[in-house]
Amino acid sequence: MKFLCMECDEQMHFAERREPGDGTFTASFVCPRCGRAIAMLANPMESQLVGSLGVKIGGETLDDPEPLEFVRAHVEGADPALTGGTVGRSPTPPDHLASRQRPAWSPAAMARLDRVPGFVRGMVKRIYGEYATERGIPEITPEIMDRARVELGLEGM
Numbered sequence: 001m002k003f004l005c006m007e008c009d010e011q012m013h014f015a016e017r018r019e020p021g022d023g024t025f026t027a028s029f030v031c032p033r034c035g036r037a038i039a040m041l042a043n044p045m046e047s048q049l050v051g052s053l054g055v056k057i058g059g060e061t062l063d064d065p066e067p068l069e070f071v072r073a074h075v076e077g078a079d080p081a082l083t084g085g086t087v088g089r090s091p092t093p094p095d096h097l098a099s100r101q102r103p104a105w106s107p108a109a110m111a112r113l114d115r116v117p118g119f120v121r122g123m124v125k126r127i128y129g130e131y132a133t134e135r136g137i138p139e140i141t142p143e144i145m146d147r148a149r150v151e152l153g154l155e156g157m
Contacts (some may be wrong), residue, residue, distance in 0.1 A: 003038060005031035012038065017057050023047055027057050043153065103132040106141045127152070 003012040012029035015037065019025045023044030030037045042050060050057070105113070109128075116124050131148040132140050149155055 003029045003040075005034060005036055007031070007036065008033040010034075014057075019047075025050075025057065101133075101138070103129060103137055104139045106139055108142050109140045109145060112142055112145060127154075 004010065005012055008031055010031050010033045012031050015028045015030045017025060017027045024042055025047050026039050026041050028037055028039040113121060113125060113128075128140050128145055128148055131137075131152065132144060137144055
């Protein structure tokens, strides 16, 4: 992947990488001709994917002690090899969720969920389900989905 300056049509040069400690990373680039700068922000899932693949950003790989941990933790109905579970057994919910009721989905929220690409729909459903369960929300509605996106930092997704 390369970034081009829209004004100069020059390939931008890597300037700086930051990992603020919240699971995200940023990379900034500068145009060598005009000095314009841009920055790229990766969310925690993207950061783990980049780290697990060993992609070098600014000549260094991202620290990722557990490859794809975020993705594996949010794949609903995934192969046990991904989730660390046992074949033929459903994964056990985390202790803080085990005793809580799963929230219902409103028809409008289900319609919205149906518009999510199939390959990530299970993960998205699980994220919203855990969000609602942790907060004692009995029904997931589009409004709850909007609130979760803001609180979980998923607006750009």
